[in-house]
Amino acid sequence: MPAITYELVKQDPVTGARAGIIHTPHGSFPTPIFMPVGTQASVKAVSPDELRDLGAGIILSNTYHLFLRPGPELIREAGGLHKFMNWDRAILTDSGGFQVFSLGDLRKITEEGVTFRSHIDGSKKFLSPEVATKVQMDLGSDILMAFDECAPYPADYEYVQKSMERTTRWAQRCKDTLTREDQGLFGIVQGGMYKDLRTQSAKALIEMDFPGYAVGGLSVGEPKELMYELLEHTVALLPQNKPRYLMGVGTPDCLVEGVLHGIDMFDCVFPTRVARNGMAMTWNGRLIMKNAEYTRDFHTLEDGCGCYACRNHYTRAYIRHLVRAGEIFGLRLLSLHNLYFLQDFMRCLRQSIMEGRFTKFRIDFLANYQMNAKK
Amino acid sequence: MPAITYELVKQDPVTGARAGIIHTPHGSFPTPIFMPVGTQASVKAVSPDELRDLGAGIILSNTYHLFLRPGPELIREAGGLHKFMNWDRAILTDSGGFQVFSLGDLRKITEEGVTFRSHIDGSKKFLSPEVATKVQMDLGSDILMAFDECAPYPADYEYVQKSMERTTRWAQRCKDTLTREDQGLFGIVQGGMYKDLRTQSAKALIEMDFPGYAVGGLSVGEPKELMYELLEHTVALLPQNKPRYLMGVGTPDCLVEGVLHGIDMFDCVFPTRVARNGMAMTWNGRLIMKNAEYTRDFHTLEDGCGCYACRNHYTRAYIRHLVRAGEIFGLRLLSLHNLYFLQDFMRCLRQSIMEGRFTKFRIDFLANYQMNAKK
Numbered sequence: 073m074p075a076i077t078y079e080l081v082k083q084d085p086v087t088g089a090r091a092g093i094i095h096t097p098h099g100s101f102p103t104p105i106f107m108p109v110g111t112q113a114s115v116k117a118v119s120p121d122e123l124r125d126l127g128a129g130i131i132l133s134n135t136y137h138l139f140l141r142p143g144p145e146l147i148r149e150a151g152g153l154h155k156f157m158n159w160d161r162a163i164l165t166d167s168g169g170f171q172v173f174s175l176g177d178l179r180k181i182t183e184e185g186v187t188f189r190s191h192i193d194g195s196k197k198f199l200s201p202e203v204a205t206k207v208q209m210d211l212g213s214d215i216l217m218a219f220d221e222c223a224p225y226p227a228d229y230e231y232v233q234k235s236m237e238r239t240t241r242w243a244q245r246c247k248d249t250l251t252r253e254d255q256g257l258f259g260i261v262q263g264g265m266y267k268d269l270r271t272q273s274a275k276a277l278i279e280m281d282f283p284g285y286a287v288g289g290l291s292v293g294e295p296k297e298l299m300y301e302l303l304e305h306t307v308a309l310l311p312q313n314k315p316r317y318l319m320g321v322g323t324p325d326c327l328v329e330g331v332l333h334g335i336d337m338f339d340c341v342f343p344t345r346v347a348r349n350g351m352a353m354t355w356n357g358r359l360i361m362k363n364a365e366y367t368r369d370f371h372t373l374e375d376g377c378g379c380y381a382c383r384n385h386y387t388r389a390y391i392r393h394l395v396r397a398g399e400i401f402g403l404r405l406l407s408l409h410n411l412y413f414l415q416d417f418m419r420c421l422r423q424s425i426m427e428g429r430f431t432k433f434r435i436d437f438l439a440n441y442q443m444n445a446k447k
Numbered sequence: 448m449p450a451i452t453y454e455l456v457k458q459d460p461v462t463g464a465r466a467g468i469i470h471t472p473h474g475s476f477p478t479p480i481f482m483p484v485g486t487q488a489s490v491k492a493v494s495p496d497e498l499r500d501l502g503a504g505i506i507l508s509n510t511y512h513l514f515l516r517p518g519p520e521l522i523r524e525a526g527g528l529h530k531f532m533n534w535d536r537a538i539l540t541d542s543g544g545f546q547v548f549s550l551g552d553l554r555k556i557t558e559e560g561v562t563f564r565s566h567i568d569g570s571k572k573f574l575s576p577e578v579a580t581k582v583q584m585d586l587g588s589d590i591l592m593a594f595d596e597c598a599p600y601p602a603d604y605e606y607v608q609k610s611m612e613r614t615t616r617w618a619q620r621c622k623d624t625l626t627r628e629d630q631g632l633f634g635i636v637q638g639g640m641y642k643d644l645r646t647q648s649a650k651a652l653i654e655m656d657f658p659g660y661a662v663g664g665l666s667v668g669e670p671k672e673l674m675y676e677l678l679e680h681t682v683a684l685l686p687q688n689k690p691r692y693l694m695g696v697g698t699p700d701c702l703v704e705g706v707l708h709g710i711d712m713f714d715c716v717f718p719t720r721v722a723r724n725g726m727a728m729t730w731n732g733r734l735i736m737k738n739a740e741y742t743r744d745f746h747t748l749e750d751g752c753g754c755y756a757c758r759n760h761y762t763r764a765y766i767r768h769l770v771r772a773g774e775i776f777g778l779r780l781l782s783l784h785n786l787y788f789l790q791d792f793m794r795c796l797r798q799s800i801m802e803g804r805f806t807k808f809r810i811d812f813l814a815n816y817q818m819n820a821k822k
Contacts, residue, residue, distance in 0.1 A: 113768065117775040121759075142742070142768040150745060156765055367517070370525060384496075390531055393488065393517040400492040400775055 076215055076256030076283040078103075078315045078336070084430045088307060088334030091425040094130075094315050096162040096214040097254045098154065101129025102422055103315065103336035106322065106414045107164060109344065112137045113147075113157040116344045117400070117407045120159045126379065126412040127419070130162035130214075132339040135207050136171035140190050140197065144210035152212030164339070165213035166319075167204040167246075169220045170288075181221075183238065201245035209252050217286065218246040220260040225292045232264035240276045247280055256283040258317060264289055265298060267305050274309035284315040287335070291321050300329050307334045324353070324417060325441055328434050331421050343410035348403050350395040353413045357444030359388070361406070366392040379412035381405040451590055451631030451658040453478075453690045453711070459805045463682060463709030466800040469505075469690050471537040471589040472629045473529065476504025477797055478690065478711035481697065481789045482539060484719065487512045488522075488532040491719045492775070492782045495534045501754065501787040502794070505537035505589075507714040510582050511546035515565050515572065519585035527587030539714070540588035541694075542579040542621075544595045545663075556596075558613065576620035584627050592661060593621040595635040600667045607639035615651045622655055633692060635663040640673060642680050649684035659690040662710070666696050675704050682709045699728070699792060700816055703809050706796050718785035723778050725770040728788045732819030734763070736781070741767040754787035756780040 079093040081102075092103045108115045108123060111134045115123060123131065133153060138144065150156040153163055172179050172186045179188035185200025199207075204219035220239040223232045239262045250257050259277035263269030277285060287306050290299045303318065310316050315337055318330045322340020330338060343353060352359040354374045359366070369388040373381060381391070386405055394402025424433035454468040456477075467478045483490045483498060486509045490498060498506065508528060513519065525531040528538055547554050547561045554563035560575025574582075579594035595614040598607045614637045625632050634652035638644030652660060662681050665674045678693065685691050690712055693705045697715020705713060718728060727734040729749040734741070744763040748756060756766070761780055769777025799808035 112772040112774055113765070114772075114774045114776040117779075119776060119779070137772075141772060142764070146743060146764065146768075149743060150762065150764060156762075158759060158761060158765075368521060368524060384533060386533060387525065387531075389517070389521065389525060390488070390533075393521075393531075397487040397489075397512075397516060399487055399489045400778070401489040401494060403775070404492075404494070404779075 074283045075254050082426050084425050086431055087332050089331050089425050089430045090334055091422045098162040098214050104331045104418055104421055105337055106418050107132045107339040108411050109339055109341045117404050127415040132164045135165050136168035139207050140192055144207040148210040163213040164215040165208050165211055167217040167219040168199050170222050172199055173221050201242040202249045205246045205249040216255055216257045218243040218259050222289045223264045225294045227264055232266055233269055236262045236269050236273050258282055258284040258286050260286040260288040261306055262289045270306045285310050286317040286319050288319050303333045343414050344407050347406035347410045352406055353410045361392045361395045373409050380408045449658050450629050457801050459800050461806055462707050464706050464800050464805045466797045473537040473589050479706045479793055479796055480712055481793050482507045482714040483786050484714055484716045492779050502790045507539045510540050511543035514582050515567055519582040523585040538588040539590040540583050540586055542592040542594040543574050545597050547574055548596050576617040577624045580621045580624040591630055591632045593618040593634050595663055597664045598639045600669045602639055608644055611637045611644050611648050631658040633657055633659040633661050635661040636681055637664045639664055645681045660685050661692040661694050663694050679708045703812055718789050719782050722781035722785045727781055728785045736767045736770045748784050755783045
């Protein structure tokens, strides 16, 4: 029995949208799902208890950051990342590839791997398919990601082709390195904005038979229409019986469109990052809490919301005060609200698939979303 | 029935230490007690739920800060400070006197009150006994403090005398202003380091018959021995049937000595401020969490501690990682631990009084404390 398995529960009859369950050594969770990001072994400002309370079944953590600090040896000694951070549900770790390639002039790529300078102390570091996989084995995450290059946008055909081919070779090396049977390694389809390269990438990875596949290299600055086009093309190539993960996407419109095309998993720092900037996500658009209109607004962030902040009747006026006064508790309340909102949003998406009304849900939501965006 | 009453439960037969209960419109709490400080209507990084969980029965909030932002009118409209910040237990508010006098050249004192510049936007503001009391009536705190001057240290006799006499006149004006029967106003004994001035201050305030008395103007830079001498002198003048509050004191050694001399209430930003600087308070002294010695220390902050961090097995190694990585959750865990430590410390002090072994407790604690301080 592989560590990670996907169970299809219901397929939307009209679109690619699907409801499922992913089983991991640290529990099962319904899909489609949004994964809160705990970059440095902590979802910023939020406790594991609070994550459980708001319904998160899996979180993401970053290999790059944990590799540099506190280091994989320490986390292994602590009993793995779950125990280190006190989170007993599933964890997905990325490979660090995205971060080291983002370092620009500070890194050097060879076939073997990437040499780079730590952003913390400037020391010389090296990540490769083997190292990234071993680090993730030390972390003990349920789902590991292959070490890949996320090609920039725009990039010419030749660059993207070479990069994708190297990523494919690296995926095999990651697979050859992984020996723990309680972990599942996902391959990442690359190929930039070129459909034929996406096809080559997907085919090669499927050949290697990973327990799940991510679509990487999207949401990197390209127009949304182009992203959706590539997404549709790519997902159509992937097997039905494996989870599909769209990396780094977390705004409601992109989540809906990702689900439309058959994506099961998403992650993004968006909900917690904007919370720390004083923004609340709601079904009726975003609230900038510093705005004067909330000064005497004694309603909760969202009527009927079940998040910690709303169900305990914290008002917009109070949260505005906390944000303006720079109080940490304000960021906590907004982080909890935004993370709950996305969990709730995904539950509603799933429910609409289960009840055969996904298309109506999507059209209604997007109409409302675009109207609010214009306000 | 006055809003605030004191019930003496047990008097230590040898020292001035006493165990009691203070009754307020928002519940009763055992004394001696330490009040966490929620300067801007939030105990930094901590939720009201968490404060309840760690056993806090009363918190302090600052009139100066709330007067400037968000303003007392808004808090009154919200239904008062309890409702605004979602805290249903007791609240004590200071008068703002301490903060405006600390502004130095930025403030001008007359018999009428103090004109000063807001530290937020530089606008001109005015606080007086009447304004400070009305602001606290808008806030709806259970215990209000009289508007006073906390004389600096050192200060000459003539300055302190004039300041104390004005503080006495101001106390009467505060009393004359308060009309809400669900609030109790405490007088503040001043007089600097001069015993005869302390005596005059205390006698005049007792004449006015406040439901409680604070000892102000101590812990302002004077040697600790001098502080304890003045404290002993002052408390001896105060009535047995009223609460006594030593303002701005929160290190364990000062708490023990305050209790020794018959103090019932304390407040200080110390536990939360040092938490944000990465320090844990324990029965065996302070832990500087950034220190390398905790890198692989998989023990909790304190063995057997019942705080959120310790009872959920967050390790020193994890907290050190969070502090070094600048993660808010690290400050949360340390704030919760330190606040719990002081609540627990006061419970143990009270228990020792109840069981007639306060003196032994005090001597043992101080010996251990001084030994740890030398480490």
